[in-house]
Amino acid sequence: MEQQLLIYNTLSKKKELFVPFTPGFVGLYVCGPTVYGDAHLGHSRPAITFDLVNRYLQHLGYKVRYVRNITDVGHLVADADEGDDKIGRKARVEQLEPMEVVQKYTNSYRRNMTQLNVLPPSIEPTATGHIIEQIEVVRKVLEKGYAYESNGSIYFDVEKYSHDYHYGKLSGRNLDDMLSNTRELEGQEEKHSGADFAIWKKAQPEHLMHWPSPWSEGFPGWHTECIAMSTKYLGETFDIHGGGMDLMFPHHEAEIAQSCATLGHDSVRYWMHNNMITINGQKMGKSLGNFILLDEFFSGTHPLLDQAYSPMVIRFFMLQAQYRSTLDFSNEALKAAEKGLERLMKAVELLDILPVSTNSTVDVASLDKACYEAMNDDFNSPIVVANLFDGVRMINAINDGKESIDADDLVKLKKLYHDFVFDILGLQQPETAVASQQGILNGVVELLLNLRMEAKANKDWATSDRIRNELTALGFEIKDKKDGFEWTLKK
Numbered sequence: 001m002e003q004q005l006l007i008y009n010t011l012s013k014k015k016e017l018f019v020p021f022t023p024g025f026v027g028l029y030v031c032g033p034t035v036y037g038d039a040h041l042g043h044s045r046p047a048i049t050f051d052l053v054n055r056y057l058q059h060l061g062y063k064v065r066y067v068r069n070i071t072d073v074g075h076l077v078a079d080a081d082e083g084d085d086k087i088g089r090k091a092r093v094e095q096l097e098p099m100e101v102v103q104k105y106t107n108s109y110r111r112n113m114t115q116l117n118v119l120p121p122s123i124e125p126t127a128t129g130h131i132i133e134q135i136e137v138v139r140k141v142l143e144k145g146y147a148y149e150s151n152g153s154i155y156f157d158v159e160k161y162s163h164d165y166h167y168g169k170l171s172g173r174n175l176d177d178m179l180s181n182t183r184e185l186e187g188q189e190e191k192h193s194g195a196d197f198a199i200w201k202k203a204q205p206e207h208l209m210h211w212p213s214p215w216s217e218g219f220p221g222w223h224t225e226c227i228a229m230s231t232k233y234l235g236e237t238f239d240i241h242g243g244g245m246d247l248m249f250p251h252h253e254a255e256i257a258q259s260c261a262t263l264g265h266d267s268v269r270y271w272m273h274n275n276m277i278t279i280n281g282q283k284m285g286k287s288l289g290n291f292i293l294l295d296e297f298f299s300g301t302h303p304l305l306d307q308a309y310s311p312m313v314i315r316f317f318m319l320q321a322q323y324r325s326t327l328d329f330s331n332e333a334l335k336a337a338e339k340g341l342e343r344l345m346k347a348v349e350l351l352d353i354l355p356v357s358t359n360s361t362v363d364v365a366s367l368d369k370a371c372y373e374a375m376n377d378d379f380n381s382p383i384v385v386a387n388l389f390d391g392v393r394m395i396n397a398i399n400d401g402k403e404s405i406d407a408d409d410l411v412k413l414k415k416l417y418h419d420f421v422f423d424i425l426g427l428q429q430p431e432t433a434v435a436s437q438q439g440i441l442n443g444v445v446e447l448l449l450n451l452r453m454e455a456k457a458n459k460d461w462a463t464s465d466r467i468r469n470e471l472t473a474l475g476f477e478i479k480d481k482k483d484g485f486e487w488t489l490k491k
């Protein structure tokens with residue numbers, strides 16, 4: 001851990017040296033998905049960004065407790081304090097239990113994350129699993145006087161809070177603007193002021209999910225779950241809280257307010273936010289027809305896509321931009337990423353067969369240093385990738401005999417590529433992995449069928465029939481031919 005890591009803190013708006021609260025341990029909390037539909041491109045950016053953060057911290061030797069929640073109640077349509085719950089609405093549309101909706105889309109989210117080689121979090125808590133903890137947060141906010149009850153719902157009193165703390169310090173918004181922007185909205189009659197936000201809502205008849213509380217049969221406000229779960233699993237102060245920039249206001253601003261209101265201080269040391277994705281220069285949106293699901297990228301089935309793009313191409317493309325920059329998706333850019341990834345992976349394969357010389361004409365140490373410097377500068381993955389491509393030219397030149405490398409340097413170069421390409425950037429060669437599994441399976445089946453041929457030749461019908469029957473039971477179709485056999489695996 002001799003590396004000096006700088007993290008851009010969205011709260012202070014500058015890069016700060018990373019020093020964890022507990023030496024060797026990092027508490028990382030990231031706002032996870034609201035599971036009411038299949039994951040789209042927008043979901044992949046925070047997932048990949050904080051996977052990079054998690055992987056790099058682990059690479060540096062930290063023990064990381066990575067908590068990424070699943071929002072399964074309380075997130076209302078249009079991120080508002082009134083109206084349908086997103087899960088509840090989907091449950092009605094799909095004629096499912098709300099928890100069936102949650103399970104279905106949690107499963108599909110996890111499947112997509114595995115495809116993108118995003119490591120699972122250490123803890124994946126759900127909002128519905130932490131109702132008691134959320135009621136406790138609400139109770140404490142009320143006790144400290146920063147909330148009020150209105151018709152069975154509890155609202156956070158932003159104006160009162162603003163006398164003692166700075167509401168808007170993360171997002172840079174000021175209270176007067178917030179008040180003038182929210183005054184017009186409907187459903188505000190229960191609130192003292194338009195800037196207030198619900199921390200407990202009394203359930204209306206259309207709400208399928210509700211729990212008893214001291215104030216009403218209802219459900220927690222969306223902004224309360226993360227403070228309840230981060231405190232429970234990471235403590236009253238923890239190192240890094242991450243999420244997409246779209247969550248800065250009101251979600252994260254409201255989290256800060258609740259932690260200051262209940263604990264008297266911020267619980268987060270470093271706030272990190274990834275920037276947004278555009279598609280062909282436009283913001284993603286259902287109404288714009290450019291809302292592309294991850295599965296549609298992988299299968300190429302969306303009308304805006306020229307072809308299918310593998311999960312690794314999507315991942316590599318994302319890592320070619322720094323997480324704080326916007327990133328624009330287009331077919332051209334993805335095809336370029338596909339070619340680049342192929343070139344990088346070819347060079348990685350070459351590493352195993354490079355000729356070794358008695359002396360090196362290449363500078364592996366400088367390349368290694370440049371890769372770490374980039375990562376230490378706020379996880380600057382595009383610079384890492386650029387350095388790795390410098391290394392690709394180096395590898396190709398050694399392979400062509402234009403440069404030479406000694407045994408020591410070759411070991412270092414292999415380690416560098418292994419660490420950065422696979423461990424830190426989390427890239428994979430999926431086709432080769434699948435192909436090699438298929439190759440192993442083919443080999444085993446051929447071996448068994450050759451043993452069966454031998455058994456038949458020896459008139460050992462019992463063994464011959466047993467191999468045939470058991471392979472058939474496993475789903476293989478075996479056809480005997482005059483001079484051998486044919487087999488297929490039925491799907």
Ligand code: ZN
Pocket residue numbers: 030031032226251
């Ligand atoms: Zn959150």
